[in-house]
Amino acid sequence: MKKFVLGLLVIFLAPFSSFASDMFEYDVECGGAISKEGYYMVKVWVYSANKKVTPDELKKAAVHGALFRGVSASGECRSFKPLAGSAIAESQHKDFFNSFFGADKQYLSYVTLASTPYEYIKVSKKYKVGTIAIISKDALRKDLEKAGVIRGLSTGF
Amino acid sequence: MKKLFLSALLVFVSVLCFSQAKKPEIMVMPSDVWCNEKGYMITSDNQGVKEQVPDYKKAVKTDKELTNVISKLGALMADRGFPLKDLSATISGIEQREAEERLVMSKSGSTIAESLLDKIRRVAKADIILSVDWTVNQLGPKKSITYNLQALDAYTNKQIAAVQGTGSPSMTAETVLLLEEAIVANMDEFASRLQVYFDDLFTNGREVSVRIRVFDNGSGIDLESEFDGSELSEIIDDWMYENTVEHRYSKLDGTENYIDFSQVRIPLYRENGRAMDTEYFVRSLSKYLRQAPYNLQSKVLTRGLGEAVLIIGEK
Known part of the structure; x- marks a missing residue:
């Protein structure tokens, strides 16, 4: 009976799980200054019940953060505005982002993880797993402009 | 039928072309403050009144840092779909027309005063002037750059976007590199402010x-x-x-x-x-x-x- 109820629950929730907005819990913050043109360095933290977080999850969180959250200025970092404008853009361009963060994993083209060991911080009953991610922000911006998700500076001219 | 289709296509493309807005022309110029600090000033006779005005010609011909800044800004703006007007070429154009300019007056003899800056703006027909200046700060062995970039509407002289800030101090980097870093680091912020101005242009x-x-x-x-x-x-x-x-x-x-x-x-x-x-x-x-x-x-x-x-x- 228990299995049957769980099965029903899975069937009920399945359609919603495909939305890009159903991101796991994460934080992005300044990852330090980077001199490489067109790139931005963030520190990405993904919350997990155990310490098991995959590189793809960290990359997905880093790109998602760059698109919809941005990073505040701190220390040697300049502020970084969300590339897609705000979280509203995610629902406005639901089809694009479902595909972007979906099975094709298009986001992987715009991020690399630093080869440093992951950091682990225990927060209440969960773990924060963090690392440095380098976002190819110019390439991401240009592709979003091409896809019509954001307006380019020359749009309309 | 094929001809009809081609004609329809031609009309459609023409309509599309005409509905495209004219892209604003942008030109980078050193600020008056920067020209003054660097000694790029010249005495000009404005209808009998002697005044100090920036010597843009000397600045673009002799200052390597300025040339690098203009090139870097040019590359970044071109990347965003806005190739810049060249200040150096514009000044050359003005010199060629100088004699002709003096003849522009009404038949009654009325003239209109126009500064060198106004002439540059009119000849270049730049809609937006990017006014740039920077200072090299030296603290012991460390060097940093304070950078200021303003976009001015050439029509009204109003500031439409601006970014400024001081970069991280460095012991080893050359001024040119620090300048490049400052330009790159501020470009996203600058572009987003410029975007707000363009949105206003389209609406109002x-x-x-x-x-x-x-x-x-x-x-x-x-x-x-x-x-x-x-x-x-x-x-x-x-x-x-x-x-x-x-x-x-x-x-x-x-x-x-x-x-x-x-x-x-x-x-x-x-x-x-x-x-x-x-x-x-x-x-x-x-x-x-x-x-x-x-x-x-x-x-x-x-x-x-x-x-x-x-x-x-x-x-």
Whole structure:
């Protein structure tokens, strides 16, 4: 009976799980200054019940953060505005982002993880797993402009 | 059938082309403060008054840092779809036209004062001027750059976007590298502020100033002259109301001899889809006044891009 109820629950929730907005819990913050043109360095933290977080999850969180959250200025970092404008853009361009963060994993083209060991911080009953991610922000911006998700500076001219 | 299809396609493409807005032209110039600090100033005779003005020609020909800054900004702006106008080429163009410029005056001998900056703006027809300056801060062995970039609307001289800041100090990096870093680090912020200005342009039109004057030629015509029961100043006011975007303009001051309009929002395009400028806008008013029952001759003079003077009474 228990299995049957769980099965029903899975069937009920399945359609919603495909939305890009159903991101796991994460934080992005300044990852330090980077001199490489067109790139931005963030520190990405993904919350997990155990310490098991995959590189793809960290990359997905880093790109998602760059698109919809941005990073505040701190220390040697300049502020970084969300590339897609705000979280509203995610629902406005639901089809694009479902595909972007979906099975094709298009986001992987715009991020690399630093080869440093992951950091682990225990927060209440969960773990924060963090690392440095380098976002190819110019390439991401240009592709979003091409896809019509954001307006380019020359749009309309 | 094939011909019909091709014709339809041609019409569609033409309509598409004409509906495309004219892309604003952008030019980078060193700020007056920077020119002064670096000693790139020259004494100019402005109608008998000696004044110190920036020597842009010397600056672009001799300052390597400036050349690098212009190139870097040019590359980044081109990457965003805005190739820049070249200041050096513009100055050369002005020199060639200098002799011709001196002859621009009305038949009555009226002239309009125009500074070198106004000339550069008019010849380059840049809609936006990126005014840049920087200071190298030296603290012991460490060097840092304080960088300031302003976008000025060439029509109104108003600041439309700006970024400034001091980069991280470095013991080893050369000034040119620190400058490049400062430019790159500030570009996203700058572009997003510029975007806000472009959005406003599309919605509310371009802001310019229009001045109306009357030639004192003994014809008896002034702005209080009446046509069909309305004074000429009212007729001009009505025309401005009808021809500005969302009827936006502000009448600063006026007497029987002059009217000054500011914050005049002119459309970006003419009815045929071609780009509108201040001169064309005021020329349309001139044409309107030439018609019956007014039958008034007038002369249009421009100053820079954002100001035009209509002198009523003669050509």
